[in-house]
Amino acid sequence: MKGRGKFGLGLVAAFLLPPMFCSPQEKPVEIRLTIKYNDQNVPPPDHVSFSSGGYAAIVEVKSGKFEVPAEISRAKTRCLAAIILGSQIQMCSLSQSEFAYESWTLYLADRRYRDHTYAVPKGAKIRSSCMLVLDSERIDPGQVIFQTHCRSKVESPR
Protein backbone atom coordinates (compact mmCIF):
# COMPACT_ATOMS: atom_id res chain seq x y z
CA MET A 1 0.00 0.00 0.00
CA LYS A 2 2.81 2.29 1.00
CA GLY A 3 4.50 1.88 -2.40
CA ARG A 4 1.22 2.41 -4.22
CA GLY A 5 0.66 5.65 -2.33
CA LYS A 6 4.02 6.92 -3.45
CA PHE A 7 3.23 5.88 -7.01
CA GLY A 8 -0.10 7.71 -6.83
CA LEU A 9 1.58 10.81 -5.48
CA GLY A 10 4.16 10.62 -8.25
CA LEU A 11 1.40 10.30 -10.84
CA VAL A 12 -0.38 13.36 -9.48
CA ALA A 13 2.89 15.29 -9.49
CA ALA A 14 3.56 14.17 -13.05
CA PHE A 15 0.26 15.68 -14.13
CA LEU A 16 0.67 18.82 -12.09
CA LEU A 17 4.26 19.72 -12.86
CA PRO A 18 4.33 19.95 -16.66
CA PRO A 19 1.81 22.80 -16.82
CA MET A 20 3.99 24.70 -14.34
CA PHE A 21 7.09 24.24 -16.45
CA CYS A 22 5.39 24.46 -19.82
CA SER A 23 3.37 27.60 -19.14
CA PRO A 24 5.06 30.41 -21.07
CA GLN A 25 6.84 32.90 -18.91
CA GLU A 26 5.15 36.26 -19.33
CA LYS A 27 7.95 38.37 -20.71
CA PRO A 28 7.44 42.12 -20.41
CA VAL A 29 6.94 43.81 -23.72
CA GLU A 30 9.88 46.06 -24.59
CA ILE A 31 9.28 49.04 -26.83
CA ARG A 32 11.78 51.38 -28.48
CA LEU A 33 10.56 54.95 -28.25
CA THR A 34 11.65 57.72 -30.61
CA ILE A 35 10.37 61.27 -30.40
CA LYS A 36 10.32 63.61 -33.38
CA TYR A 37 9.42 67.22 -32.83
CA ASN A 38 9.08 69.37 -35.95
CA ASP A 39 10.89 66.64 -37.92
CA GLN A 40 13.87 66.64 -35.57
CA ASN A 41 14.80 63.81 -33.23
CA VAL A 42 14.56 64.89 -29.61
CA PRO A 43 15.58 62.86 -26.57
CA PRO A 44 12.80 60.70 -25.14
CA PRO A 45 11.49 61.51 -21.65
CA ASP A 46 12.98 59.83 -18.56
CA HIS A 47 9.70 58.09 -17.95
CA VAL A 48 6.24 57.54 -19.38
CA SER A 49 3.11 56.61 -17.50
CA PHE A 50 0.42 54.13 -18.33
CA SER A 51 -3.04 53.89 -16.89
CA SER A 52 -5.87 51.46 -17.38
CA GLY A 53 -9.00 51.51 -15.26
CA GLY A 54 -7.81 51.83 -11.69
CA TYR A 55 -4.25 50.78 -12.46
CA ALA A 56 -1.47 53.28 -13.12
CA ALA A 57 2.25 52.77 -13.60
CA ILE A 58 5.22 55.02 -14.13
CA VAL A 59 7.72 53.34 -16.42
CA GLU A 60 11.36 54.35 -16.77
CA VAL A 61 12.70 54.97 -20.28
CA LYS A 62 16.28 53.64 -20.50
CA SER A 63 18.37 54.15 -23.65
CA GLY A 64 15.21 54.96 -25.55
CA LYS A 65 13.44 51.77 -24.48
CA PHE A 66 10.77 50.99 -21.93
CA GLU A 67 9.06 47.87 -20.65
CA VAL A 68 5.29 47.69 -20.60
CA PRO A 69 4.00 46.34 -17.27
CA ALA A 70 2.11 43.04 -17.64
CA GLU A 71 -1.01 44.59 -16.06
CA ILE A 72 -1.04 47.18 -18.84
CA SER A 73 -0.34 44.83 -21.73
CA ARG A 74 -3.15 42.56 -20.48
CA ALA A 75 -5.68 45.40 -20.22
CA LYS A 76 -8.23 46.04 -22.96
CA THR A 77 -7.48 49.73 -23.41
CA ARG A 78 -5.00 52.04 -21.78
CA CYS A 79 -3.63 55.56 -21.86
CA LEU A 80 -0.05 56.62 -22.36
CA ALA A 81 1.09 59.91 -20.86
CA ALA A 82 4.42 61.74 -20.91
CA ILE A 83 5.85 65.20 -20.61
CA ILE A 84 7.86 66.09 -23.69
CA LEU A 85 9.43 69.52 -24.25
CA GLY A 86 7.05 71.22 -21.85
CA SER A 87 3.97 69.59 -23.32
CA GLN A 88 1.72 67.11 -21.59
CA ILE A 89 1.04 64.25 -24.00
CA GLN A 90 -1.83 61.90 -23.40
CA MET A 91 -2.76 59.20 -25.88
CA CYS A 92 -5.73 57.07 -24.97
CA SER A 93 -7.64 54.18 -26.53
CA LEU A 94 -4.43 52.24 -27.12
CA SER A 95 -5.46 48.63 -27.61
CA GLN A 96 -3.59 45.38 -26.99
CA SER A 97 -2.67 45.00 -30.66
CA GLU A 98 -0.61 48.18 -30.59
CA PHE A 99 1.78 46.56 -28.11
CA ALA A 100 2.74 43.95 -30.70
CA TYR A 101 4.80 46.63 -32.47
CA GLU A 102 8.21 47.00 -30.86
CA SER A 103 9.09 50.36 -32.35
CA TRP A 104 7.08 53.49 -31.55
CA THR A 105 7.80 56.92 -32.99
CA LEU A 106 5.86 59.82 -31.57
CA TYR A 107 5.64 62.77 -33.93
CA LEU A 108 4.82 66.22 -32.59
CA ALA A 109 4.67 69.37 -34.66
CA ASP A 110 3.74 73.00 -34.28
CA ARG A 111 2.61 73.73 -37.82
CA ARG A 112 2.73 70.67 -40.04
CA TYR A 113 3.95 67.11 -40.17
CA ARG A 114 6.40 66.27 -42.91
CA ASP A 115 6.21 62.50 -42.67
CA HIS A 116 3.05 60.42 -42.89
CA THR A 117 0.96 63.39 -44.03
CA TYR A 118 -1.61 60.93 -45.43
CA ALA A 119 -2.57 60.16 -41.83
CA VAL A 120 -3.44 63.75 -40.95
CA PRO A 121 -7.18 64.43 -41.23
CA LYS A 122 -8.18 67.61 -43.02
CA GLY A 123 -8.61 70.58 -40.73
CA ALA A 124 -6.85 68.91 -37.78
CA LYS A 125 -5.21 71.27 -35.29
CA ILE A 126 -1.58 70.25 -35.55
CA ARG A 127 -0.28 72.00 -32.42
CA SER A 128 -2.55 70.03 -30.13
CA SER A 129 -2.28 66.73 -31.99
CA CYS A 130 0.01 63.70 -31.77
CA MET A 131 0.94 61.09 -34.30
CA LEU A 132 2.18 57.71 -33.10
CA VAL A 133 3.78 55.50 -35.74
CA LEU A 134 4.06 51.83 -34.83
CA ASP A 135 6.55 49.65 -36.65
CA SER A 136 7.84 46.13 -36.28
CA GLU A 137 10.22 43.62 -37.79
CA ARG A 138 7.48 41.00 -37.46
CA ILE A 139 4.35 42.85 -38.65
CA ASP A 140 3.79 44.46 -42.01
CA PRO A 141 2.57 47.09 -42.57
CA GLY A 142 2.94 49.36 -39.57
CA GLN A 143 0.22 51.53 -38.16
CA VAL A 144 -0.25 55.27 -37.67
CA ILE A 145 -2.45 56.60 -34.88
CA PHE A 146 -3.34 60.24 -35.21
CA GLN A 147 -4.97 61.78 -32.16
CA THR A 148 -6.43 65.25 -31.77
CA HIS A 149 -6.33 67.13 -28.46
CA CYS A 150 -3.58 64.96 -27.06
CA ARG A 151 -1.06 67.71 -26.38
CA SER A 152 -1.34 70.59 -23.92
CA LYS A 153 1.08 72.99 -22.23
CA VAL A 154 2.29 71.93 -18.81
CA GLU A 155 1.28 74.61 -16.37
CA SER A 156 4.21 75.75 -14.27
CA PRO A 157 3.58 75.79 -10.51
CA ARG A 158 3.10 79.26 -9.03
Added chain:
Amino acid sequence: MDPTKAVNPSLKDNITGLGGTWHVHPSGTISEENGTVRNTHIFVQPPSDRDFKETRLGINIVIGASDKKVYFYNRSGLIGKPVKLKEFLKGC
Protein backbone atom coordinates in the same frame (compact mmCIF):
# COMPACT_ATOMS: atom_id res chain seq x y z
CA MET B 1 31.47 36.77 -77.81
CA ASP B 2 28.24 35.05 -76.87
CA PRO B 3 26.54 37.07 -74.08
CA THR B 4 24.28 34.14 -73.23
CA LYS B 5 27.29 32.10 -72.03
CA ALA B 6 28.00 33.38 -68.55
CA VAL B 7 31.30 32.74 -66.76
CA ASN B 8 29.31 32.11 -63.60
CA PRO B 9 26.00 30.57 -64.72
CA SER B 10 24.50 31.01 -61.24
CA LEU B 11 24.57 34.80 -61.74
CA LYS B 12 22.76 34.55 -65.05
CA ASP B 13 19.34 34.88 -63.44
CA ASN B 14 20.29 38.27 -61.99
CA ILE B 15 20.36 39.93 -65.39
CA THR B 16 16.93 38.71 -66.41
CA GLY B 17 15.16 41.24 -64.18
CA LEU B 18 15.53 43.92 -61.58
CA GLY B 19 15.10 41.38 -58.84
CA GLY B 20 13.36 42.42 -55.69
CA THR B 21 9.75 42.06 -54.84
CA TRP B 22 6.68 44.26 -54.62
CA HIS B 23 3.55 44.45 -52.51
CA VAL B 24 0.79 46.86 -51.54
CA HIS B 25 0.24 48.55 -48.19
CA PRO B 26 -3.53 48.77 -47.84
CA SER B 27 -5.66 51.86 -47.44
CA GLY B 28 -8.51 52.14 -44.99
CA THR B 29 -9.06 54.33 -41.99
CA ILE B 30 -10.75 53.73 -38.69
CA SER B 31 -11.78 56.76 -36.68
CA GLU B 32 -13.27 56.86 -33.22
CA GLU B 33 -14.44 59.85 -31.23
CA ASN B 34 -14.36 60.15 -27.49
CA GLY B 35 -15.66 63.56 -26.52
CA THR B 36 -13.46 66.11 -28.22
CA VAL B 37 -10.67 63.59 -28.87
CA ARG B 38 -10.59 61.90 -32.24
CA ASN B 39 -8.41 58.87 -32.92
CA THR B 40 -7.61 57.90 -36.48
CA HIS B 41 -5.88 54.62 -37.35
CA ILE B 42 -4.32 54.08 -40.75
CA PHE B 43 -1.73 51.69 -42.18
CA VAL B 44 1.80 53.00 -42.66
CA GLN B 45 2.32 53.55 -46.38
CA PRO B 46 6.15 53.56 -46.77
CA PRO B 47 8.12 50.30 -46.32
CA SER B 48 8.05 48.92 -42.78
CA ASP B 49 10.89 47.58 -40.61
CA ARG B 50 9.82 44.11 -41.71
CA ASP B 51 10.05 45.11 -45.36
CA PHE B 52 13.62 46.33 -44.86
CA LYS B 53 14.48 43.18 -42.92
CA GLU B 54 13.14 40.90 -45.64
CA THR B 55 14.50 42.85 -48.57
CA ARG B 56 15.47 40.80 -51.59
CA LEU B 57 18.37 41.50 -53.89
CA GLY B 58 17.54 44.19 -56.40
CA ILE B 59 14.93 46.92 -56.27
CA ASN B 60 11.96 46.31 -54.02
CA ILE B 61 8.69 48.17 -54.33
CA VAL B 62 5.90 49.08 -51.92
CA ILE B 63 2.76 50.68 -53.29
CA GLY B 64 0.85 52.84 -50.84
CA ALA B 65 -2.85 52.37 -51.59
CA SER B 66 -3.78 55.27 -49.35
CA ASP B 67 -1.25 57.92 -50.38
CA LYS B 68 -1.07 56.51 -53.92
CA LYS B 69 2.71 56.58 -53.98
CA VAL B 70 5.29 54.03 -55.09
CA TYR B 71 8.28 53.52 -52.79
CA PHE B 72 11.53 51.93 -53.97
CA TYR B 73 13.87 50.42 -51.41
CA ASN B 74 16.70 48.04 -50.81
CA ARG B 75 18.52 46.79 -47.72
CA SER B 76 20.15 50.18 -47.21
CA GLY B 77 16.84 52.05 -47.11
CA LEU B 78 14.63 54.05 -49.41
CA ILE B 79 15.91 54.69 -52.92
CA GLY B 80 15.18 58.26 -53.93
CA LYS B 81 11.83 59.90 -53.41
CA PRO B 82 8.54 58.08 -53.80
CA VAL B 83 6.85 58.39 -57.17
CA LYS B 84 3.17 59.16 -57.67
CA LEU B 85 1.31 56.01 -58.65
CA LYS B 86 -0.19 57.87 -61.60
CA GLU B 87 3.31 58.70 -62.91
CA PHE B 88 4.52 55.15 -62.25
CA LEU B 89 1.68 53.70 -64.31
CA LYS B 90 2.17 56.07 -67.23
CA GLY B 91 4.44 53.64 -69.04
CA CYS B 92 1.92 50.82 -68.77
